[in-house]
Amino acid sequence: MTDIERTEFNVQDTSFPSANDRFGQAGRDVDARAQFEELDAESNLRPKSLDEFIGQPKVRKQLDLVLAGAKGRKVAPDHILLSGPPGLGKTTMAMIIAQEMGTSLRMTSGPALIRAGDLAAMLSNLLEGDILFIDEIHRIARPVEEMLYMAMEDFRIDVIVGKGPGATSIPLEIPPFTLVGATTRSGMLTGPLRDRFGFTAQMEFYEVEDLTKVVTRAAGILGVEISADAAVEIASRSRGTPRIANRLLRRVRDFADVHAGGVIDLGAARAALIVFDVDESGLDRLDRAVLTTLIKGHGGGPVGVNSLALAVGEEPSTIEEVCEPYLVRAGMIARTSRGRVATLSAWQHLGLQAPPGTLGS
Numbered sequence: 001m002t003d004i005e006r007t008e009f010n011v012q013d014t015s016f017p018s019a020n021d022r023f024g025q026a027g028r029d030v031d032a033r034a035q036f037e038e039l040d041a042e043s044n045l046r047p048k049s050l051d052e053f054i055g056q057p058k059v060r061k062q063l064d065l066v067l068a069g070a071k072g073r074k075v076a077p078d079h080i081l082l083s084g085p086p087g088l089g090k091t092t093m094a095m096i097i098a099q100e101m102g103t104s105l106r107m108t109s110g111p112a113l114i115r116a117g118d119l120a121a122m123l124s125n126l127l128e129g130d131i132l133f134i135d136e137i138h139r140i141a142r143p144v145e146e147m148l149y150m151a152m153e154d155f156r157i158d159v160i161v162g163k164g165p166g167a168t169s170i171p172l173e174i175p176p177f178t179l180v181g182a183t184t185r186s187g188m189l190t191g192p193l194r195d196r197f198g199f200t201a202q203m204e205f206y207e208v209e210d211l212t213k214v215v216t217r218a219a220g221i222l223g224v225e226i227s228a229d230a231a232v233e234i235a236s237r238s239r240g241t242p243r244i245a246n247r248l249l250r251r252v253r254d255f256a257d258v259h260a261g262g263v264i265d266l267g268a269a270r271a272a273l274i275v276f277d278v279d280e281s282g283l284d285r286l287d288r289a290v291l292t293t294l295i296k297g298h299g300g301g302p303v304g305v306n307s308l309a310l311a312v313g314e315e316p317s318t319i320e321e322v323c324e325p326y327l328v329r330a331g332m333i334a335r336t337s338r339g340r341v342a343t344l345s346a347w348q349h350l351g352l353q354a355p356p357g358t359l360g361s
């Protein structure tokens with residue numbers, strides 16, 4: 001990890017409690033958000049070039065064109081927005097863009113840019129062609145956003161010097177740069193900001209086949225022997241998310257080191273995932289507790305999120321932001337105006353007979 005990256009995370013960790021929800025809960029292996037202790041492990045596993053980047057064929061192809069076009073014309077590429085859920089490779093892709101363009105990457109994040117001066121300091125240090133990466137760009141403060149518009153459009157900003165009636169505005173030229181923004185909540189971006197990106201890459205969840213390649217590649221880098229079926233097993237429990245795949249691989253490796261002579265075969269992978277409580281659909285104890293409450297406690301719902309949270313002993317926000325998105329995507333629960341409802345697959349997942357009229361039957 002670079003010093004800049006480390007500093008950014010430290011800043012967020014100590015000074016911006018509200019930004020801490022970008023870090024997953026320790027102990028929840030299937031939380032797609034990064035865990036603070038794994039940041040180093042993650043950076044070792046990042047692909048370094050577009051060719052090495054697995055999956056996301058559409059995004060890779062589009063980016064390849066955008067970057068090749070810019071290289072051909074010898075200009076900085078258009079500003080790029082990388083949008084998608086946590087752990088799918090946005091930061092990795094930002095680093096690859098800089099790598100492919102042969103320029104340097106300056107990293108910061110929305111919550112770290114509080115005053116316009118914070119951004120002005122970043123911008124005035126840019127060299128021509130640099131990539132400015134703003135993670136969680138939906139969280140930048142309004143005055144910063146206004147300065148960013150100008151910088152993106154005209155490569156110029158106005159710096160206000162002094163206070164009150166004596167304040168003057170000094171125009172400052174910025175060398176042509178490319179802004180790469182990443183967001184897990186593109187809906188929270190204001191229209192004017194979104195419009196200033198020349199290209200938006202929408203990152204999608206990964207198919208098991210691609211995640212299997214992610215697991216196999218990571219095992220190679222970590223120097224662990226893994227069988228093909230064990231790689232598929234880990235991939236299929238990883239919720240479409242490379243970060244989770246890499247994390248489960250590390251857990252399984254620890255288990256294999258102790259119990260299987262360091263070799264990961266299907267038996268070792270399954271046994272390890274039982275120990276770490278990640279089932280064959282990638283659900284952990286909390287996900288199953290939510291389904292059990294919904295089905296055994298309330299006949300399948302509808303149940304409000306607050307009652308669900310109370311029953312499983314979690315914050316409503318954890319249920320809404322961590323459990324539900326995946327359960328909804330896996331087609332196990334549906335959100336309705338009256339509350340959450342279990343679908344047929346949820347009943348089946350718990351091995352129960354669904355009553356007639358269950359959603360999805």
Ligand SMILES: Nc1ncnc2c1ncn2[C@@H]1O[C@H](COP(=O)(O)OP(=O)(O)OP(=O)(O)O)[C@@H](O)[C@H]1O
Pocket residue numbers: 032033034041042043045046047052053054055085086087088089090091092093182184214242243246
């Ligand atoms: N296509 C890929 N191939 C191989 N590994 C990948 C790929 N995409 C992501 N990873 C791995 O997954 C981990 C998480 O990726 P990354 O940090 O880029 O996600 P992110 O989208 O920026 O997440 P967040 O929203 O939390 O910032 C990294 O360790 C990275 O190595």
Ligand SMILES: [Mg+2]
Pocket residue numbers: 090091092135182
């Ligand atoms: Mg990231």
